[in-house]
Amino acid sequence: MNRIYPLLLSGVVVLLAGCFSQPPAPAVDRSSTEARSAAQPQLTGPGYYTVKRGDTLYRIAMDHGQDYRDIAGWNFITDPNSIKEGQVLRVVPPAPAASENSGAVVASPVGVSGVETRPLNAPPAAAAPDNGLKREPRVGKEPYSDEAYARLSRPADASPPGESKPPAAAPTAPIAAAAAAAASGPDDVPWLWPAAGKVAAAFGEAGNKGVDIVGKAGDPVIAAGDGKVVYAGNSLPGYGELVIVKHNATFLSAYAHNRKILVKEGQQVSRGQKIAEMGNTGSSADSIKLHFEIRKQGNPVDPALYLPKR
Secondary structure, three states: OOOHHHHHHHHHHHHHHHHHHOOOOOOOOOOOHHHHHHHOOOOOOOOEEEOOOOOOHHHHHHHOOOOHHHHHHHOOOOOOOOOOOOOEEEOOOOOOOOOOOOOOOOOOOOOOOOOOOOOOOOOOOOOOOOOOOOOOOOOOOOOOOHHHHHHHHOOOOOOOOOOOOOOOOOOOHHHHHHHHHOOOOOOOOOOOOOOOOOEEEOOOHHHOOOEEEEOOOOOEEEOOOOEEEEEEEOOOOOOOEEEEEEOOOOEEEEEEEEEEEOOOOOOEEOOOOEEEEEEOOOOOOOOOEEEEEEEEOOEEEOHHHOOOOO
16 A cells, blocks of 8 residues: 555656646737738729839829829828838828718608597598598599590500690700800819910920920919919929919919929919919920920820910
8 A cells, every 4th residue: 555655646746747848839820910911901093103113202293183292191201202112102182081970870760640540439530631641542443445445555645636745845944054054164274375485396296295385584484374383393303493383173284494483382373473484494495495284183185275276
């Protein structure tokens, strides 16, 4: 009996030692990089732009018809010169936040009027008003006849034999006025020529994105329409001293190669206001001229289609 206790004790010690010597069970990391990246939304598609080599925030804004400061704000950019190749930028305004109750379904009781209430042993009312309760149509019975069958078989809009169908009503004046108003867009601009000189190069010639207007150094450059100056500087290669005016959500205009800019960013300008003086700044200016562009939703369009004839 004395030999059994030491053997049992040694067995217990071995079991306990084996339990404590086992390594802990491996923990599963559920927050791996792949899982996190899969959970994050991919900023691609309409409304976003991936920065390419050589891009600047100013050119991206011009190509998308936006103020570069707005794009910087939408993307939390503090330095306009800090964008990097491959960076994805929002280039359209963020959608407004949905209201708190936008997703809630509100159930309201259905009101029923015209329900007659009376004791079970009381006779019904002789002439109870409708009170909004519709009781028609009622099904009637009519003896069969060839005339009745022909009448019931006619289309609803057909007239009986011998009767002429009334003429259709003419469109009302408000409908005609609405159709006429739809012919012109809400963002149309009453354009004005930005300089008095002749056109030396038209839109599309050798990849020209606007028109080139010749003149003398210091000739006035005027705003082609009312708007806000969203850029004034020389950070866009090839344009020299450049002014960009945003007229509305659709159109902006650009005035390049100036020798002197007379307005500041954020300033409101009026149609016909002098905003710069003509010059030949910029690497693509081979003479004194104004390079003028009209951009519709960021895309260059032919100014000759918008400027008045002269």
